Every structure is written in structure tokens, then in C-alpha cells.
Amino acid sequence: MWVNRFRKIGLVAAGILISALPSFSQLEVGGTNLTLSGDMGFNYNGNLNQGVSGHNMGFTGDANLNGNFYNPNFLNFNVQPYYDRIQSNSAFGALTNSSGVNASANLFAGSHFPGTVNYSKGINNVGEFGIPGSELGLAQQGNYQGFGLSWSELLPKMPTLTASYALGDSSSSVLGTQNENRQKDHTFSLLSTYHIAGFRLGGGYIRRDVDSNFAEILDGLPEPVMTSTGTNNYQFYAQHSFPMSGSYSFSWNRTSYAYNDHDSHVANDNGTSDTLNGNLTFLPFRKLTLSFNGAYYDSLLGALPEPVLTGTTLLASSSIGNFHSFLTGFDANYQLIPSLNLHALVNHQQQDFFGRTYNATQFGGSVNYNLNRKLLGSLTFALAVFDTMNEQGNAGIGFTGNVNFDRKISNWEVNANFSYSQNVQTLLLVYTTSSLGYVTNARRRLGNRTFFMAGYSGSHSGITAQSGSSSSANRLSSTFTYRLYSLNGFYSKSNGSAAFTPSGLVAIPPGVPPTLFGPDAVIVYGSKAYGLNLSVVPIRRWTISAGYADSNGFTQDPLLRTAVGTQLYNVVSQYRLRKIYINSGFTRLRQSVGTPGTAPIRLTTYYIGVSRWFNFF
Numbered sequence: 001m002w003v004n005r006f007r008k009i010g011l012v013a014a015g016i017l018i019s020a021l022p023s024f025s026q027l028e029v030g031g032t033n034l035t036l037s038g039d040m041g042f043n044y045n046g047n048l049n050q051g052v053s054g055h056n057m058g059f060t061g062d063a064n065l066n067g068n069f070y071n072p073n074f075l076n077f078n079v080q081p082y083y084d085r086i087q088s089n090s091a092f093g094a095l096t097n098s099s100g101v102n103a104s105a106n107l108f109a110g111s112h113f114p115g116t117v118n119y120s121k122g123i124n125n126v127g128e129f130g131i132p133g134s135e136l137g138l139a140q141q142g143n144y145q146g147f148g149l150s151w152s153e154l155l156p157k158m159p160t161l162t163a164s165y166a167l168g169d170s171s172s173s174v175l176g177t178q179n180e181n182r183q184k185d186h187t188f189s190l191l192s193t194y195h196i197a198g199f200r201l202g203g204g205y206i207r208r209d210v211d212s213n214f215a216e217i218l219d220g221l222p223e224p225v226m227t228s229t230g231t232n233n234y235q236f237y238a239q240h241s242f243p244m245s246g247s248y249s250f251s252w253n254r255t256s257y258a259y260n261d262h263d264s265h266v267a268n269d270n271g272t273s274d275t276l277n278g279n280l281t282f283l284p285f286r287k288l289t290l291s292f293n294g295a296y297y298d299s300l301l302g303a304l305p306e307p308v309l310t311g312t313t314l315l316a317s318s319s320i321g322n323f324h325s326f327l328t329g330f331d332a333n334y335q336l337i338p339s340l341n342l343h344a345l346v347n348h349q350q351q352d353f354f355g356r357t358y359n360a361t362q363f364g365g366s367v368n369y370n371l372n373r374k375l376l377g378s379l380t381f382a383l384a385v386f387d388t389m390n391e392q393g394n395a396g397i398g399f400t401g402n403v404n405f406d407r408k409i410s411n412w413e414v415n416a417n418f419s420y421s422q423n424v425q426t427l428l429l430v431y432t433t434s435s436l437g438y439v440t441n442a443r444r445r446l447g448n449r450t451f452f453m454a455g456y457s458g459s460h461s462g463i464t465a466q467s468g469s470s471s472s473a474n475r476l477s478s479t480f481t482y483r484l485y486s487l488n489g490f491y492s493k494s495n496g497s498a499a500f501t502p503s504g505l506v507a508i509p510p511g512v513p514p515t516l517f518g519p520d521a522v523i524v525y526g527s528k529a530y531g532l533n534l535s536v537v538p539i540r541r542w543t544i545s546a547g548y549a550d551s552n553g554f555t556q557d558p559l560l561r562t563a564v565g566t567q568l569y570n571v572v573s574q575y576r577l578r579k580i581y582i583n584s585g586f587t588r589l590r591q592s593v594g595t596p597g598t599a600p601i602r603l604t605t606y607y608i609g610v611s612r613w614f615n616f617f
Contacts, residue, residue, distance in 0.1 A: 032069050037615045039061050039614070040060075040612060041059070042058070042060070045097065061085075062080065064080050065079040073110030080101065082098070093570035093605075101119070102119075105117045112153065113151070128140065135531065135549070136568070138564060138593065142172025142173065144169070145169050149165050151163055163188075164191075165188050182213045185208070189207070199238055201238050208233075209230045212226070232255070235252070244283050248281070255299075258270040271299060275296070297324070341367070345363070346363055347362040414441070452480050458473060475492040486535040489531065490530065493528045494526070495526040496524075498525050528553060533548075542573070542576075546572075551566045551567075563593075563596045565592045570585075572585045580611070587604070
């Protein structure tokens with residue numbers, strides 16, 4: 001017992017002595033120039049995990065090593081290791097101490113054949129399992145490792161070529177659950193550009209393979225799911241100037257998708273998407289801009305966010321391969337007077353979906369007038385009306401509106417925006433949708449170095465393509481600042497449909513037809529969160545911040561309801577004494593995931609220690 005006490009006292013003394021060491025100047029060895037800086041410290045840590053306490057103490061620190069050999073354009077490198085670092089500035093405070101390294105090297109940077117190598121590794125990192133529109137997701141803990149290599153050919157008057165390869169391996173688990181998510185990612189890419197006869201040409205190829213072993217903690221499945229996803233992406237574009245201050249461009253993109261679910265009766269799925277786009281824009285007169293465009297799509301793959309396409313969501317190949325769309329359009333903008341802009345458009349679109357053909361011609365016009373008067377402050381608004389027709393006749397009238405307001409009222413600085421759209425072109429002509437969004441902010445100076453700010457924002461779907469597929473997000477926030485004191489709070493609420501990925505839920509874009517996804521691939525979610533944060537500087541060189549946040553919500557797929565909840569307290573203190581910092585912190589997390597009534601996990605951590613920044617050489 002006494003031996004352990006003397007050992008701990010010795011470690012503390014050594015930590016204080018190291019903190020007082022002087023720094024050194026730059027180091028040069030042969031043809032190598034090195035600079036090294038960083039923080040070194042000594043911490044005492046304690047934790048209480050589900051009623052079981054633990055304590056430890058030891059050294060902590062991070063460093064930043066920069067160097068070059070012979071010449072920076074020949075070889076330069078950067079290495080940033082960190083050991084037992086407290087993530088006190090993360091969203092979930094100092095729940096764990098993490099270690100790792102980030103390193104990169106650049107070769108032949110001044111030549112026609114530059115290359116880059118990078119490596120990263122992190123152990124015991126705390127991250128966030130995201131929920132769309134939520135201010136606070138779920139705390140998760142994990143490890144990651146990644147390696148990347150890139151090389152380029154940049155010869156004069158020759159096409160450029162850049163080849164890259166990257167691989168990553170990560171694992172994580174949401175605190176309060178027993179299952180672990182693992183993901184391996186391999187990406188290879190070739191990119192090239194070339195200028196010839198006034199044309200700017202570019203193209204590339206990207207191959208990505210993702211192997212995932214994950215637990216759908218919000219999907220109610222007790223067993224882990226193993227999936228493999230591979231995507232190929234081909235790109236090409238060309239651009240050239242056009243008379244009358246114009247330009248024209250063309251692009252082609254092909255994406256192929258292959259999915260394999262190792263645990264399901266659905267063995268595999270695949271699909272291919274081709275997209276063609278063309279555009280011509282010019283100014284026949286000084287105030288008139290004309291634009292012609294065309295586009296062709298033969299799949300719905302391009303409508304999906306990248307995390308969904310390369311993640312773990314099963315798509316329905318029957319829907320992917322039974323969609324074709326051809327669009328041509330014309331736009332005209334005329335600046336009648338400095339504050340008045342006129343806009344007109346004509347679009348024609350033909351879509352084929354599951355053997356049925358839909359045609360529509362859309363005529364539209366808008367007026368954008370900027371009104372600046374003392375009575376109204378600064379008011380900008382735009383209104384547009386569209387008349388859509390198909391082979392059966394008139395299909396209805398839609399419109400969009402956008403209003404911006406910005407004015408100083410008495411001592412208040414106020415700005416606001418409101419937008420509404422209905423019957424805007426979506427992926428399928430048979431879908432009629434509407435949405436609205438709004439945001440407003442107010443700020444006032446109350447006195448010397450005293451301010452108050454408040455804001456509110458939101459978005460809502462109106463008419464939706466399918467019953468139960470509506471979505472919304474709202475956020476209210478406020479901040480009060482007095483000299484070196486600051487208090488802010490927030491409240492947020494969101495709901496909608498999302499796809500599950502190992503890094504969190506990804507919202508499904510509005511207008512994407514439900515038939516694009518496989519059975520049970522989309523879940524419904526809802527979330528509410530609120531919180532407060534206080535920052536003070538009670539005396540010079542001493543800062544304290546304290547925060548509280550509470551989030552709760554649910555997911556449902558299709559009948560099983562899963563409840564999620566997170567409650568977080570976090571306090572951080574730092575006092576600077578010359579070059580030495582005295583740091584301390586406290587974090588308490590209460591988090592639950594499962595059916596309503598599931599017992600939550602409770603984790604409390606705290607620390608105190610000293611650190612000093614060094615410029616070693």
C-alpha cells in the first residue's frame with residue numbers, strides 16, 4: 001500500500017517538474033530540419049460506471065512534429081501523436097481518454113510527379129451516432145485506422161492524372177448497447193484533366209467497396225447484419241466558352257451499385273445509373289441572360305445520399321431499373337431596373353416508370369423586386385407561378401415564394417426569411433409535394449459589452465407523396481452575453497423517415513419514391529432535445545464552462561418501437577499560471593436505447609491535472 005502511495009506521489013512530482021522544463025530552439029540534423037511543439041501534462045482521473053468506481057493517474061500529451069529533408073519541395077512531413085488525451089471539447093465531454101496519431105508526408109512537391117502518403121489511428125474515441133435534425137445524438141465509443149496514398153502526373157501540355165488509394169477500418173458501439181458496428185472501406189480513384197482547343201476536359205473513375213458488420217440498434221433486430229456494397233462511378237465533363245459572354249458544357253456520369261446481404265434471404269441486388277447533362281448560357285443583350293439545358297436520367301440511384309448508397313440500405317433493383325427521365329428547358333432573366341428582375345421558364349419532361357409514360361410541360365414566371373424603405377426596412381421577395389400540363393390536359397397550378405426581411409428596429413437588428421413551394425418538379429410527375437421553411441434572428445445591444453440574441457428556424461413538408469412520409473425540423477435558440485459571461489440555450493424537434501447506416505440515421509430526401517427501397521429498409525424517427533450552457537471568466541486567466549443537454553426520441557420499423565434517450569452534464573475548468581495550465585472537468589452521461597422502460601447506462605467521469613505547452617525545437 002505504502003509503495004503504491006509513494007509511486008503515485010513520485011509520478012505527480014515528476015509531472016510538475018516536467019511542466020517546468022524550458023523549451024529549446026529549432027533542430028537541424030544533416031539535411032533534415034525539424035520543429036517540434038506540443039503539450040505535456042499529468043492527470044488524475046476517476047470514473048463511476050454503473051456503480052463501479054475506478055481511478056488512475058499518469059502522463060498525457062500531444063505533439064506536432066514538422067520537418068523536411070534536403071528541401072521542403074523534395075520531402076516534407078507532419079506527425080501529430082497524442083496520448084491519453086481528454087476530449088473535453090467534444091460534444092460528450094471527457095467521457096474517455098483517447099490515444100492515436102495522424103501523420104502525412106509529401107514527396108516531390110515541386111516536381112511534375114508529386115505524391116502524398118497519410119496514416120491515422122485513433123483508440124478509444126468518443127463520437128456521435130447522428131439522428132437527423134437532432135441537436136444531440138447518441139454517444140458512441142470506438143477505434144479507427146486509415147491509410148491513404150496519392151500520386152500525380154502534371155506534365156506540361158499533357159493530360160494530368162492523379163491516382164489515389166485509401167483504406168479504412170473502424171469499429172464502434174453506442175454506449176448502453178452490447179453490440180458493435182464494424183466497417184471496412186476501400187477506395188480507388190483516377191482523375192484527369194486536360195485543356196485542348198479551348199475546351200476544359202475532365203474525367204475520372206472511383207471504385208469503393210464497403211464491408212459492414214453492424215447491429216441495427218434502432219431497428220429492433222437482435223442479430224448483427226453483415227453486408228457488402230460495391231460502387232463504380234465514371235465521370236466526364238467538357239466546357240467551352242461561347243460568344244456573347246457565354247459558355248456551354250456537357251457532363252456524363254455512370255454509377256453502378258452492387259449489394260450483398262449475407263444474413264438475409266435476399267442474396268444480392270444491383271443496379272446501374274446513367275446521367276447526361278448539357279447547358280448553354282449567353283447574354284445577347286447587356287441585361288438579358290438566356291439559358292438552355294437538357295438532362296437524361298435512366299435510374300433513381302442519383303437521388304440517394306452517398307452514405308445510403310454505400311452504406312447498408314437495401315435498394316429495390318426493380319424500381320432502379322424501371323425509371324427513365326428526359327428533361328429540356330429554357331430560362332430567361334431580364335434586369336428591367338436595378339431593383340426589379342423578371343424571370344421566365346419553359347420546361348418539358350417525359351418520365352417512364354414501371355411501363356407507364358408521363359409527360360408534362362411547365363410554364364413559369366417570377367418577379368423579384370427589392371424594396372428598401374424606412375417603413376419596411378430592407379424587404380426582398382420573389383414569387384413564381386407555374387402551370388403544368390400533360391397529355392390529359394392541365395395538371396394544376398403551383399407556385400413558389402421567398403421573402404427576406406432585414407431591418408434595424410429601434411435597438412434591435414432583425415432579419416427573417418420565409419419560403420414556400422408547391423408542386424415543384426420532383427422525381428416523378430405523379431408526385432405533388434409542397435414544403436415551407438422559415439428562419440428569424442434578432443439581436444440587441446443592452447449596454448456596454450452586453451448583448452442578447454434569439455433565433456428560430458424550421459422546415460416542414462406540406463403535401464407529401466405518401467401518407468406518413470412527412471418530415472419537419474424546428475430549432476429555437478437564445479444567447480445572453482454580459483462582459484465575460486455568456487448563457488445560451490436551445491430547443492429542437494424533428495421527425496421524418498431515414499435509412500440506417502453504421503454512423504447514424506440518414507434522412508431520406510423528399511420526393512424519393514418508397515418503392516426504391518427494399519422491405520423494412522426505411523424507418524420512422526422522432527426526436528426532441530433541449531439544453532443550456534454557461535461560460536464565465538470569474539477572474540483573469542480562469543475560464544469555466546458548464547452545460548446540460550437532454551434528448552429523447554423514438555424509431556419505429558415497421559411495428560416495433562425503440563426508445564432512445566440521452567442526458568448529459570458537462571463542466572470544464574482551466575486556469576493559466578504563466579506557461580502552466582491547471583485543468584479539471586466533470587461529465588455525467590445517462591443514455592438508454594431499447595424498448596420503452598429499458599434500463600439506462602450511467603457513466604460519470606472527472607479529472608484534474610496540470611499541463612504545459614512546449615516549443616521543443
